[in-house]
Amino acid sequence: MNGSVTVFSTPREVAVTTASTSLSRSHIWLLTLSSMAVALVIAAMAALYTALPEIAADTGATQQQLTWVVDGYTLALACLVLFSGALGDRYGRRIMMVLGLVVFAVASAIPLFLEEPAWIIASRAVAGVGAALVMPSTLSLLTGGFPPERRGVAVGLWAGVVSGGAVLGILGSGLLLQIWSWQAIFLAMTVAGAVFAVAGCTVPESVDEQRPPLDFWGGITASTAVGAVVVAAIEAPIRGWTDPLVLGLFGTGIVAAVGFAGVELRVPHPLLDVRLFADRGFGSGSVSVAVQFLVAFGYFLLFVQFMQLIFGYSPLMSAVAMAPMIAPLIGISIFAPRLAERFGLRLPTFVGLLCVGIALILVSRTTVDSSYIDVLWPLLILSTGLGLCTAPATAAIINGTPPEKHGVASAVNDAAREVGAAIGIAVSGSILAVGYADRIAPALPALPEAARGPVEDSLAAALEVTEKAGPAAAPLADFAKEAFVHGAQQASLALGILTVVMAFVLGAWAPGRITGRTSSAGEAPVLVDR
Template sequence: MKSTRASGARLSAAQRRLLVLSCCAIALVIASMAALYTALPEIAAATGASQRQLTWIVDGYTLTLACLVLPAGALGDRFGRRKMLIGGLIVFSLASALPLLIDDPVWLIAARALAGVGAALVMPSTLSLLTAGFPEERRGIAVGLWAGIAGAGAVLGILGSGLLLSQWSWVSIFVAMTAAGAALSVGSFTVPESVDQARPALDPLGALTAALAIGLIVIAAIEAPERGWLDPLVLGLFAGGLLSAALFTLVELRAAHPMLDVRLFADRGFGSGTASITVQFLISFGTFMLLVQFLQLILGYSPLASALAIAPMVVPMVALSAVAPRLADRIGLRWTTLAGLVILGAAMLVMSRLDADSGYLAALWPLLIMSTGLGLCTAPATTAIIAGTPPEKHGVAAAVNDAAREIGAAVGIAIMGSLLAAGYSARIAPALPSLPEAAREPVGNSLAAALQVAERAGPQAQPLVDFAQDAFMHGVQQAALVVGCLTLVAAVLVAAWAPGRRKTALAAPAAEAEPVAAAKPASS
């Protein structure tokens, strides 16, 4: 026991290298989701992409990542997590290099989708390699840092792209992603291999139904803000997703070697951790969408300035993520989940008080409050998901964690986008009849279009600018208020599901007794 504790007291050079590489890889994958947000206007001007094509340049990546992350986790468990990490980074790098050669919008969408395939192989591998490479008593800190970096990845992507765009064109973002992916793929060869020694048979039917379920739900969430939540296509996609999820459940219950044993969701830590992660990313990515537009359209910030304005949230999130797993061990997952999600809900309620006259400090407070809540509950939720599965299945457990993030992000952007659009449309409608015919549609669509119309009209259009900004802020207030209230309800429900301190405390002695044995089956 003493030797084990002593060996876990200080990280070895190999463990430090694994931790840095895993955190850098997950940061790259998450950052790539948000890196193009600030570059879309320039991409449209350079390539002639339509608004719908711009949407899919961003969402094609998220869609393939969400669809394939579960099968990718299972492949890593069977064939080797390091192999999946290296292969995923190579695919990601090659796909990110394609826009350097061809800048047609359709090719951009295809390249981003292919990059999502690589990202799906990378995401679960980073976490499962960490859990296999660290002893039980040090695993919580490693997972906490990983979760903190993953949570801050979107901010890092927005910040990095803003810095690049201040000096070069949008192509520089793809150059940076290609170079980072290539460097990390080379570094990944130094990581020890980790694999499920049983090497169970693959589950192609489970992989297919899982990809269909996640893909249809994510596509429905992407289409809902533009088409409406009651549009027949959106309803059909949601229905197809739910039906596919039901088929996936039946397939996995009957399979001799299921890709994901759905009975794991009966474990309160695994199930509540997955629900908590989904809510967290729903809030965070939806909030980024609102705040970036507020900073640029209301405060007039440049892409770089808006990225720098969001960056302070990284500090409390990463700092708290490093200690949150220990806190959850002491007081129980239930209380860290409740505290974190309640703080997230409170941040949304504070944000609902913003108006067109609010300055940066008024927006910074809800951002810091939100990052505090994320720091408290993200790492414990991820740790609970991993702890709820046997070590040889940590690749699939990591994939469940990642799929929850992607679904939450897509649904969060869809819900907040819909509420923002509805609030803006309702408030701007009285001003439309007094406008010229050609200006009514763009002004009614968005604040960005209204500002372009006003800029062409000259100084006399200032009343239109003021009215459109007030309408936009009405939509922001409506979205933040509704989602904040729903988050508070979700906080109570998820916390009631999560295990308390007694269950965690009883599990601790068993984990302490055989830390090496717990990690051994997952590595070769």
Template sequence: MELTTTRLSATQRWTLVVASLAVTLVIASMAALYTALPEIAGATGSTQKELTWIIDGYTLALACLVLPAGALGDRYGRRVVLIVGLCVFAAASSVPLLVNDPTWLIGTRALAGAGAAFVMPSTLSLLTASFPEERRGGAIGLWAGMAGAGAILGIIGSGLLLEYWSWTSIFLGMSLAGLALLAAAFTVPESVDEQRPALDLWGSAAVAAAVGLVVVAAIEAPTRGWLSPVVLGGFLGGAVAAGLFVWIESRVAHPLLDIKLFAERGFGSGTMVVTIQFMVSFGSFMVIVQFLQLILGYRPLISAVVLAPMMVPMVLIAVFIPRFAERFGPRLPMSIGLAVIGISFLTLARLDIHSTYFDLLWSLLIMSAGVGLCTSPATAAIVTGTPVEKHGVAAAVNDAAREIGAAIGIAVAGSILAAGYSHRIAPALPLVPEAARGPVGDSLAATLEITGRIGPAGDQLAELAKISFLHGAGQAAIALGICALAAAAVVAFWAPGRRREPDASAKSDASQVDSAKAPVPN
């Protein structure tokens, strides 16, 4: 009997490096501007709403286009689509170096998100198509660990750049990184679906409309209110477009996404886990970065660096957990991981005005361990639930779940934080000069800017504003924690468990049947 080697070739290892770095860049770009928003507002005159769209325009374009981009990669080649995506990303990221009007910033961020939509599914599908099945879990684990750490790396990188240069250096860094990976992408092998099915244009349009309307509604909810006509109309329109997508996919010969896949327990539960994980993670980052800068008084660089320890348990666990999931099934690590994340948010809700960084750190490490536990098993469950020739679309589903979850998490956390802050600060507004009531009632950052000019007389107002912020942040943390715990309970029953191996007698019977069916030589 010939033994099958599982040693990776140099080409496979290089493909893993390029794919992991590319997905890290895409995720890092989502979070890189968090620490730079105050400087961008001062330099460009952007309003709070424009700042929101500078951040979320990238996420919106990425979420809308990632499924069609995955299908294009399956048909025309995943490496080709990766190269095109990196070209668009690098070019769009360089535009703010020349023009930095808010409208241009929003447009170029959306264009960079479109490029990222071509990059993300290509990275994962290149790995799953080129790696042997027995080594695929480890590759996905490393890829998922790097993706999970991408947001932290983006915040750290932008903090370092802001310490020495202006906010435009962040865009220069993203553009240069995109160009470096573009050169590397030409050296990885091509991968394509040999059947080259026809593109599902109507399905692509319907899913882009569905995702786009839902994400826009989620983005607008914190400023307009969850019951405003625009928000309700967006969610309703998204539901109608999603229904139309399901109707189209059930009738075309070559659907963009086989809807029946969601009935497969691994695929469906894995998609849910990825969505919830990114929802709570990105919702928490928005609150945590403000806590570090506004409550603890850290500079952007320090607030970025102190988040670095989160990467250690996340990456280490994400690399080794695939072996556990392959042996015992994805149910255990996914449900435990979500439960651990939920518990970490309940501990975050206990932070008060006297809390220190170390009070925050242990909650962050717990959260990071939970993310590491559930990320790679969820991604592997999505990919293994689809045939190899459709791994581009499977990767796109994984990526779309990430972006939709991130957008909704930011909206939910932002809405609850704003409502909690406004409710707690409201009794103090009559005591504030009328000209300052709007900024004080709007955010902690605006209040601290005003009280900083007042001097000692503003100390009491500043303390009340910080308490109000922590009240809203605690409510947001509790809401996100409950979502994670509820999802953990669902996954504990829904996700597949350990695979049952056929017993010896069954294997013997199967081999006898195969022998009986084998042709007899003449």
């Protein structure tokens, strides 16, 4: 099996070679390895959330440096994933996955020897480059290696793992922090990357046999567009949404996106044929994926802080509290593509996003006195909604492109996720910060000058101040918690309203059930969108 090549054949040849729809051991192994590899690179996005306080204490990293420890990875991944998908199509998806895992493992090992903040940030950025090679390769290996009759289940499981990967990362890092230091997280990522790289050599190669020339100008303009938007989203909560740099970055992203579209419409072998977005399945699926990750990562930011600062949970317990969402998320994702095949993309997209939106609106009613059960059942509704709409959206993106371009289609799916996640964190964080600052403001004049800044900055800093001040500061701690909950309520409500609105928009845009109708005797069937 090692060294074999999967190419793309005519429909008649595919029908012959996939006559047997039962999965072989090689198919099961390919699905397992692809899912584990993508789970690793997604988990790495969120794995350091719970370790940032320890990293700051051990290395002296500033708040801005801590931000880039997390976001440097996301930025590199988002900028390069589209071009990486094209590299996989041309040179081979397996070799790109293995190469990406090697780069990821080597980069993750750097903080084990060099603990300075600059080195940690650099290592995370390089690991993001490796992750950009891995993500589109895993999905395109599945779509190229699985028979069409079984492809929906494979894509569904892959999409479920992607959506649950961030939770797995938070859970795993919380467990490691209980038994060792923050460096254990980097060691675990190094070992896992190395093991998966070796295992990746055992799966068959998949490549576009035509090997079209690479569209470098398309890659440059796409990376510039995505990078500018992501950096703007990262800097907006710190500098403000009207800061000249933030506005300039958003403007640069828009101009680069227009330039990308112009390039792709003119070159003979485009990196991404932008006309694909006119296809209702491809276009609505791409936007749906972006919205899903926008609200999911925006909510994760609120949830983890709520568990630790309001409920007083440890990093591990915060991750355990989020873990129940994995079961409905992955379980529903497995059969959700079949629902889309039967009823069309419209129904699972609308119902799924509507569930997510309702869950977030319910979360906005959470108070300081709420219990974990009050938070748990909206979390399960949210994960059910994501399970319904995630896999069908991914399948629609893949199905909207020819097989030889599945690497690029996978990259579009991944880029939509990363941009959505970055914007979701920025929007959620900004609304939370504004809401907290507005409510805490009346308490500031009565505080000593040295305490005003930390109390105004965040609840975490305010609790540190009140802990040092002793029992007399307990009313201030309670007031700060109420201010945080107010900001979290506003952020959840904004995310919920956005999701409900997008549920109706995408419900109208996404295609319904496709049926065959014969217009007259002897003529080919006509596809009708219902």
